[in-house]
Amino acid sequence: MFDNAVKYTIRPISSYFRPSSSSHPSSFVSRLVLASLSTSSSPYSRVAPPTCQAAYRPTSLHRADHTNNLNMTVSAIPSPEELPHLWQRPAYTTLLDVLQRLRQEPRIWGLKESREEILKAQAASMAEAAFNRQEIISFLSSIIKSGLPWLDNDEQREDIWEEASRRLAERCGRTAMGEIIRRWPFRDENIGDFDLAIREPPLTGDSLGLKTWGSSYVLAQLLPQFSAGPLAHLFVGDEPLDVLELGSGTGLLGIAAACLWVANVALTDLPNIVPNLSHNAELNRETVAAHGGKVEAAALTWGSDDYEDDSHPRFGEGNRYKLIIVADPLYDDNHPDLLSSAIDAQLSLESDARLLVMVPQRDETTKGLTNSLRSKLEQASSPLTLVEDAMAAGEDDWGEGETDEADRVGFWWGIYRRERPSW
Template sequence: MATLAPEDFPQMWQRPSYEELFAILQSLELSPPVWNHRQKQSDILAHQESLATQRKAEVTRYISSVISSPLAWIDDYDKQEALWELASKRMSERCGRTAMGEVTRRWPFDGDGVACEPFELIIKEPALTGDSLGFKTWGSSYVLSQHLPRLAATSLFKLFDETLGQPPPTVLELGSGTGLLGVAAAALWQTHVILSDLPNIVPNLKDNTEKNKSLVESRGGSMSVGPLTWGGEEDEIDQELFGEPFQFKLVLAADPLYDDDHPALLSSAICQNLALGSESRAVVMVPMRDNITRTLLEAFKQAMLDLETPLFCEEESELAGEDDWGDDEEEGQVKCWLGIFSRGGSPLAT
């Protein structure tokens, strides 16, 4: 069925059966793309489409014919409703991410640099309505996730040095969103990661940790989730998880800057939660999409220095990645700034 050309689809005037129409509509599903920083951009943006869906105009017209048809020959209103609903979903998939509604994507990890088999993480993104920043898996989170094993072996070596006989540190992720980075950290670093975000983002975040719990635990990691609003009131912060300051030797944040308040709020949140002592580290990644993003990044770096107890950028580098796919499908390569901060201000090299 999936290999049929659009002109071979059963037409409404042919009065196809419910089963025929349902199978065709199922075959036309468009799955969202998955980034892979090793692929060419043309491959990254390619939808996982069947041969039938590559001729988009014809397919769109066909789906529209199902939606507009009364389907009077199907003598079951529930079946008619099911076909209209499925056809509407197929149409929305062709109208950009915002119209697509809820999606679930699999994110592959090949295990390079660590002694592990390849694995996939399953991440659900709710429909992007209203304030949706935390419901979208942003490109830099996958870039940083892929980079975690190398960080543990280099810049963060002191925190993961098995010869010292210490367990790996408990990690806090600020602004976890859909949870890709935090879940990957728990799996790749084989440690406990606490994921956090605004209260309205937390339910989906918990769902995603549950979806990946078995895999993470099989690799020696574990996860907790709780609300942590930067600069928020007590009822916006999980006091059991975050009520005590300076708990975490390692703090992560990816793509956290979107308005003028964020640099100061993020720097304060890092300062309040990062453990005291020169060995603690905060790892922050910011995609440099445009002048606004670059300005926010510079404001954040200055805000870290302006803290009562400054946080110094020990290392900074750039990683190439793919930006997030959107309604206009004009995504492309983006440079992601990576900074590693500490309270000490002294070089990490030993």
């Protein structure tokens, strides 16, 4: 979420697998990757599975392929017997159909379907399909290695290589995948069921704001309870409430708030995060409008007084919002101070103004950062007082562990108000 949050660079594995028509199959990267996978056990090619774990369970859904703009229906994963042999020179449409059917989608978990249940289902599926997986990876690798000379043109070859690269990367975990779009379901007895589509670009560099973290979904599902309980005084009258979300990331929490609270929500994050944030706001604009809400995305850099480049000019006025929401905002030692200063600058000075914050308690570091934030809020120029707090159970994929115990965490949430009016 911040430029100094992570000091290392992660490059999606799919970027190493993607050949170009001008150099394939003799490019150095392609030969290097495939040489490391070579074996003689496959009927498709001399390629064996890379040493990575299948991190996601396949799902069947209708969606648009945003890479090639192809409408498709993803059906059941084909068995090894259904995979075409390249010596048979399968047609472009045949290869594309098989590759699309091999798509693996990252699963979504929440309060009603835990990651433990998903992982158990995955384990059963993977145990049954262990041999199939090896054959599938060999098949994908053989496509990447092949020059596909029988296809009509370079565009078709690029399509097939791209799809095969993505399918192989999907079997190496989330950080190896390229861009994905996840659909997050919400069930509410008052406004009905709806889904939000959230795009996550490839996880590269230190862009933590390009991933949807578990706390956003946990807090989003609790929003109706807060609006009917400790925040109910803010949701009276006919006028929609103006809500500010700090550190929005991919925007799931704020967009859900616009729907569930019928609110006008300002989604904010660093300038380099805002383009994807704006994309997700637009992607869900019809759903938000159907529920009576509005969303806008704008840059807001904590601790900066530059309201031209680092932050949108609208935030220069200050103390405009009666409700601020924020989830999973702390990754570095300076974040509690930066966040508390942003809250102090933007939260209304009126006594009925509230802050709703959630922080996952992953380890001693995050617990320490939480305590630091609480201390900073109490020491603000117009101090904030904790009104109510508790722990929510949930799942988190911070470490993408292979066991549920590694990802089951408690999510601390707190509601704050101004200690007293400033006048």
